[in-house]
Amino acid sequence: MELITVTNLTMQFGEQRALDNLGFSVQSGVTGLVGANGAGKTTFMSIALGLRKPTNGSIRVLGLEPINDGAKLRSLVSYGPERNILPDEMPAVDFVKHLAEVRGMPRKEARNRASDVLWLVGLGEERFRAIGTMSTGQRQRVKLAQALAADPKLVFLDEPTDGLDPLAREEVLSLIRQISEEYGIHVMLSSHLLEEVESICDNIVILNAGQLIAAGQLDSLTGQSSGLEIEFVKIDDRPDAIDAVEIALQKAGLTVIREPESPILRIPDGIDQTLSDLVRDVVADAGARLQRMEHRRHSLEDLILDSPS
Amino acid sequence: MSTSENAKILDRGYRKFDGERLGVWSAIRSTAWQTTRSIFGLGRKARHKFFPMSIIGIVYLIVVIQLAVVFLFGEETAEFLTTNSWEQVAPAIVMILFAALVAPDAIARDQKNGMFSLYMSTPLTKPTYIAAKTLSVAGSILLITFGPALLYLLGKTVKGMGPDGVGQWFETFGRLLLACVLISLFLCLFGLAFSCFTNRRAIASIVVLLAYMVTAVVSMTLFEETDIGANILLINPIETAYEFGARLCNSPPVVSEYGEISTSLVTLGFFGWFLASCLILFSAYQKREAI
Incomplete structure (x- = not known):
């Protein structure tokens, strides 16, 4: 109504x-x-x-x-x-x-x-x-x-x-x-x-x-997708693992957003099973350790911050 | 088993209303009544009742004393009842004092406490809101204009000193009522018009009194110090209104100088001020933000 x-x-x-x-x-x-x-x-x-x-x-x-x-x-x-x-x-x-x-x-x-x-x-x-x-x-x-x-x-x-x-x-x-x-x-x-x-x-x-x-x-x-958010555990003997994941994902043609030195990567593109599989493989190859990987949803704050005005 | 001592209503619920909603007239009536309660301090502390009740008490007391003297002490005191009933209407200064007291109370308070915004979110509009306030304030002023005069007329009638015959009595009554209603309406509009620019009641009252005093002083000064003539007295709104009432009731002029002014000019002056007050009031409210 x-x-x-x-x-x-x-x-x-x-x-x-x-x-x-x-x-x-x-x-x-x-x-x-x-x-x-x-x-x-x-x-x-x-x-x-x-x-x-x-x-x-x-x-x-x-x-x-x-x-x-x-x-x-x-x-x-x-x-x-x-x-x-x-x-x-x-x-x-x-x-x-x-x-x-x-x-x-x-x-x-x-x-x-x-x-x-x-x-x-x-x-x-x-x-x-x-x-x-x-x-x-x-x-x-x-x-x-x-x-x-x-x-x-x-x-x-x-x-x-x-x-x-x-x-x-x-x-x-x-x-x-x-x-x-x-x-x-x-x-x-x-x-x-x-x-x-x-x-x-x-x-x-x-x-x-x-x-x-x-x-x-x-x-x-x-509920609209805001992409994928991946957080890693920092491992002392593999300090370049997160960088390696980031580079591999970018080589695969994905946009990756990461604050300097941050253990969190954001992939704003829409997610599907192929992307999930790719991330799994890249993480395994780099020897990185995942803390969490989640489908990120828009918050009201995002809607306002992402608006052109 | 529960007893009445420990019984407790836990949820009184919320009921939908299926009946017919009353219209704008009900809103006007309710707002006017609430305003009247506020004007006379009903449901409020004693200090809010003091001034309005005192003025009403004094104007009625004067008439009551005159009537009591004649009724108690006989024919030799009959001259107390020989004046025109119009002359028992409260003096101009008392009327303007009362208007300056009640008109700001009716509208300034709403501005200050946010009631105006709330009223505007109901079926009331700005014109109907003003109508409700006018009904209340004019009705209150009618208490000190028509009330004492009617009491006096009734007293004279009972004593056999009133108008001759039923026809003349009703004519006198009709003229008195019309004059008092018009003057109460005018005083109300004048009071509202000069008090609607502020939400401070005391300041609004002072503005109303100043509007009266400035016009009174200017008109009398110009009349006495120049050769403009008596017509200049018409710029005094309150005395002009009072004189208009006197003419309508076939009563002698309130101020002797007004005797030089024709009735048509007095009428024109009165309705000119009436219209000016309406214009000031409505244009002020037209610009006022509802929310």
């Missing part, structure tokens, strides 16, 4: 191009919107919510055009802002209830759901506490709770783990995973932390300076 379809999307602010001719689609599940600060993540979210009209191109969210059907769309989606500032004097339950009402819940339903969702995010006992007295982690949970209370189909979360310690971050991430898997609420979260996106996302959209680096299912993107 396609949640978001983006075609030739461009957003220009004066001389600066915040989004440059983006085109991709987002499937169901948890989607990570990744990029450094200033990559265009928040701009993309504001366009997806119908709060900003793109300079060019089109976007459809849940089958609706955000600019033309903004109010209708925003009753079906929720948003958790990046800023960690909330009404200090308001009890968490009043805050969540109020936003559920604004998003279209009847008053009684909003009251019940506010309570339930605060229990869900682990703030059941704290729900009558003023938000201003809560820790950063608790405030992040309140932001998550307000986004969930109106039973949205899709939630946009802008840097949901910002300012959290590692333990609190893990808890919030597992909560996000839970709401997607157990309650069928799709999530798009923006983050500049690659490892947290890799740990919970089904799909990924990577932006860099407004340009699309990659978009698709995380498994298929990171």
Whole structure:
């Protein structure tokens, strides 16, 4: 199921191009919107919510055009802002209830759901506490709770783990995973932390300076072969063994990447059985000793570092 | 066997919502109510209630004392109830003080605590957000404009000193209501327009009061020191609004110099300021980043 379809999307602010001719689609599940600060993540979210009209191109969210059907769309989606500032004097339950009402819940339903969702995010006992007295982690949970209370189909979360310690971050991430898997609420979260996106996302959209680096299912993107990586054990009486392997592989027409004096060789070409056999034979002939040989997969970091931009 | 003492709810679950979602009007109503609660400090500490409740208390107390004197001490004190009901509307300075207090509270806080971004991610849009805030602030100001005047009119009526006949009574009531609604709306828009440029409530309140004082001083100085004539008084928005209400209610001029200005010019001046406030407010919000 396609949640978001983006075609030739461009957003220009004066001389600066915040989004440059983006085109991709987002499937169901948890989607990570990744990029450094200033990559265009928040701009993309504001366009997806119908709060900003793109300079060019089109976007459809849940089958609706955000600019033309903004109010209708925003009753079906929720948003958790990046800023960690909330009404200090308001009890968490009043805050969540109020936003559920604004998003279209009847008053009684909003009251019940506010309570339930605060229990869900682990703030059941704290729900009558003023938000201003809560820790950063608790405030992040309140932001998550307000986004969930109106039973949205899709939630946009802008840097949901910002300012959290590692333990609190893990808890919030597992909560996000839970709401997607157990309650069928799709999530798009923006983050500049690659490892947290890799740990919970089904799909990924990577932006860099407004340009699309990659978009698709995380498994298929990171599953693409990045060649073979071979690590050797250094043996004192055969110091030239690794060099010999390297030379033999190059003579066989392969590209071999090796840092100076490193015991690790990388062969970025696609691997197959012939290559594996060749490596086995060359290693045996050189008298080298293997530590490991593995099919290397792309990490998100590789995808970003290998991008032309 | 478990007892009630050690019983514990482990998972309250999460329910899907199958009912009908209420529309934009519900969002406006909820936002307006939440704003009103904030304005009067409901659900907040006592210090937040002090100023708005004090002003409301004082304007009602004045009317209540007048009514009490006449009802308790008889006909010889009847002159307390001989003025036009319009004159029981809070004085201009009190109205602007109240507007300067409540309007910044309604919008500056949202800017500061991020609620504006959250509101914009709901079915509310900038115009409907302003509508919700206007509903709340104007409704609050109506409490100090229409409330005391209506109480006074009812007191006069009970005492047999009100308008003659049912028709005239409803005409008086209608004029009073219309004047108070228009002036409350104007004060609200004026207050919001001059307080929407900052997220600091205290500064916003000072800006609103300064806008009033500067126009008041300039208009009065120009009137007294030059030969421009009384029409220059129309650059004072609050007195002009007050005078407009007085004319609508067939009440004597608030400031005697306004008597020299024709009703059509007073009306034009009032709606000119009304429109200017709307333009300032909407253009400021048009440029405002939602997220």
